[in-house]
Amino acid sequence: DTGVSQDPRHKITKRGQNVTFRCDPISEHNRLYWYRQTLGQGPEFLTYFQNEAQLEKSRLLSDRFSAERPKGSFSTLEIQRTEQGDSAMYLCASSSTGTSGQLEQFFGPGTRLTVL
Amino acid sequence: QKEVEQNSGPLSVPEGAIASLNCTYSDRGSQSFFWYRQYSGKSPELIMFIYSNGDKEDGRFTAQLNKASQYVSLLIRDSQPSDSATYLCAVRVWGGGSEKLVFGKGTKLTVNP
Numbered sequence: 001d002t003g004v005s006q007d008p009r010h011k012i013t014k015r016g017q018n019v020t021f022r023c024d025p026i027s028e029h030n031r032l033y034w035y036r037q038t039l040g041q042g043p044e045f046l047t048y049f050q051n052e053a054q055l056e057k058s059r060l061l062s063d064r065f066s067a068e069r070p071k072g073s074f075s076t077l078e079i080q081r082t083e084q085g086d087s088a089m090y091l092c093a094s095s096s097t098g099t100s101g102q103l104e105q106f107f108g109p110g111t112r113l114t115v116l
Numbered sequence: 117q118k119e120v121e122q123n124s125g126p127l128s129v130p131e132g133a134i135a136s137l138n139c140t141y142s143d144r145g146s147q148s149f150f151w152y153r154q155y156s157g158k159s160p161e162l163i164m165f166i167y168s169n170g171d172k173e174d175g176r177f178t179a180q181l182n183k184a185s186q187y188v189s190l191l192i193r194d195s196q197p198s199d200s201a202t203y204l205c206a207v208r209v210w211g212g213g214s215e216k217l218v219f220g221k222g223t224k225l226t227v228n229p
Contacts, residue, residue, distance in 0.1 A: 033216060042120075042204050042219030043160065056214035091159055103208070104150070105217060107159040 002027060004108035006092050012114045013082055020078045021111045025094030032075050033105060034067055035091040036060065043091055049075060082115045089113075118143040122205050122220035130228050135192040137223050139205030142186070148208040149181060149188045150217065153201045160204055164190065195227040 005024045013019050025032050030051050035043035046065070048056045051072040061067075064082075069075040079086055089112050093105040119142040129135045141149075148167045152160035166172045166179040166188065178191040192199055202222040209218050 031215075035217075040124075040221065042206075042221050043217070045216040045218070048214050048216055056212065056216065089159075103148075103215065104162055104165055106162060107152075110159045 004092055004094050004106055006108040006111050008111060009109060010112050012116065014116050015084060016081055018078065018080045019082060019113065020076055021090055023075045023077070023092030023108060025073070025075070025092070026106060029094035029096045030072065031095045031103065032069055033093045033095075034075070034077050035093065037089045037091055046077075084115045087113055087115045118207070118209050118218050120205055120207050120218050120220040122223050124221055125224040126226055127223055128226045128228060129195050131195060131197060133195050135195045135199065135225055135227070137190040137192075137203050137205075137225065139188045139220055140186055141188070141207045143207065143209065144186060146207045146209070149179070150206040150208070151179060151190045152204040152206060154204055154222065155201045197227045197229050200225060200227050
């Protein structure tokens with residue numbers, strides 16, 4: 001399977017604990033995005049990487065959130081001191097210019113976080 | 117704040133009918149538009165993109181774009197029960213060296229056998 005992969009697929013944690021999610025993009029995709037989706041809503045943008053550079057971070061991301069893409073390949077998203085409001089599906093997507101030039105984004109399966 | 121609006125539905129159509137899903141967007145400068153399908157509990161799956169005014173067809177799916185009206189739609193012909201899902205409209209936003217998708221809330225489609 002050469003699609004976007006995410007790990008873990010599900011995470012249950014207690015309030016106040018730290019969690020880390022991993023995303024492996026489609027091979028050779030240089031652009032990587034994190035989104036968050038809650039029930040009944042569309043995905044909301046969190047952050048964007050082009051290669052290893054984090055070029056935008058949404059105001060949705062408080063100081064408790066940090067994302068990295070150290071070698072321009074996989075990315076991690078860490079949430080410190082989790083709160084119940086952090087419960088959501090965390091989605092990773094990747095893209096490249098491709099033949100259409102439209103930078104289509106392809107999503108991974110997501111990590112569903114439940115904070116108790 | 118760039119916005120994308122969709123009717124949340126639910127939209128219910130009989131099998132074999134045409135399902136019409138609509139989306140409006142606020143940024144007149146938007147150039148690229150995407151439709152994703154999302155089954156319950158799963159992640160979004162890209163089914164169509166369009167960036168020129170007019171129609172774009174791919175199998176049973178047709179995307180329509182009217183930039184003057186800031187309106188994009190998705191038609192599904194010969195709807196099947198397997199098309200039952202939430203359909204997300206997304207608009208690409210550029211700025212400050214970055215780019216991202218802004219999504220609507222999605223329209224839930226049910227195709228009845």
